[in-house]
Amino acid sequence: MVRLEQVRKYYGEHAALSPIDLSIPDGQTIGLLGPNGAGKSTLMNIVTGCLAPSGGNVFIGSFDLMKDPRRAKRLIGYLPETNPLYDEMTVRDYLTFICRLREVDKRSVSSHISEIAEMVCIGDIMDRRVGNLSKGYRQRVGLAQSLCGDPQVLILDEPTSGLDPLQSAEFRKIISSFSGEKTILFSSHLLSEVQNLCSRVVILNHGNLISDTNLRDKARQRKLRATIDMEKNALVSALASLDVFEQVQPVRDGEEPGLTTVILTCKIGSSAPEKELFTLLSGLKAPLIRLMPVEDSVEDIFFKVTESNQRKNGRVS
DSSP: OEEEEEEEEEEETTTEEEEEEEEEEETOEEEEEOTSSHHHHHOOOOHHSSSOOOOEEETTTTETTTTSHHHHHHEEEOSSSSSSTTTTSSSHHHHHHHHHHOOOOGHHHHHHHHHHHHHHOOOGGGGGGGGGOHHHHHHHHHHHHHTTTSSSEEEEETTTOOOOHHHHHHHHHHHTTTTTBBBEEEEESSSHHHHOEEEEEEEETEEEEEEEEHHHHHHOOEEEEEESOOOHHHHHHHHHHHHTTEEEEEOOOOOOOEEEEEEEEOTTTTTOHHHHHHHHHHHHHHEEEEEEEEOOOHHHHHHHHHHHHHHTTTTOO
């Protein structure tokens, strides 16, 4: 549904975005992460056509955003970080105005707005002035305007920024209701929020796409944390001989002398890795002290890849 080919953006000699290739299939929800200044908003502005790239191509559906912007933009709904509202209008008048801009059939506007109001739970404020609304309701109205015209793609830039925990939870529930029906590119500094909403995470740093992780694949790839009474080098060598483990990673844990802790990454589809481990350790007469499952959270992935990228580029001592 969304495809970027070698998209880049320069401001003078400064590369805000290095060449980026990215494809988002129909119905997928992607979390866009990165430190401040990583290029997230620049990328979103390019995808929505608000900012022209310095090079490369953007396709929305089958339409080239630069060559056929009108038809491409009809497929996009956009909620920027700064919510584009008109405070002097009522909510109903504002959404009617947005529907006119998005060329919704005049005969369908009223029913279309009522349907959107029900989706985002703003039916009770339709005749109130936007300027009198709370932050939470303003964000809901902003989401409502992004849904006018029934776009297939939603671009949401920090949609829960400034909301209290209850408002954020309600907003996430609304967004998750579109999962599978719309293609969503979602930016947030709240990593737990991305973990709950997204099936895939893309991480930018200094304008570079440094990680593209399918969270469902991560969930299928099991990891075990084992503490074993055996010398590290001999243990790692023995564990590496087992075909069920893709990676054996020692952990510095401050364990008492003689104990070694390792993270064991199981191969996808491997059966009974615990049985293989127990059999090996029994033969080695190496007592297993602790064994527990572990999962990489979005936070783990984010810090791991950004710190690695910064070291690679000499930005961390």
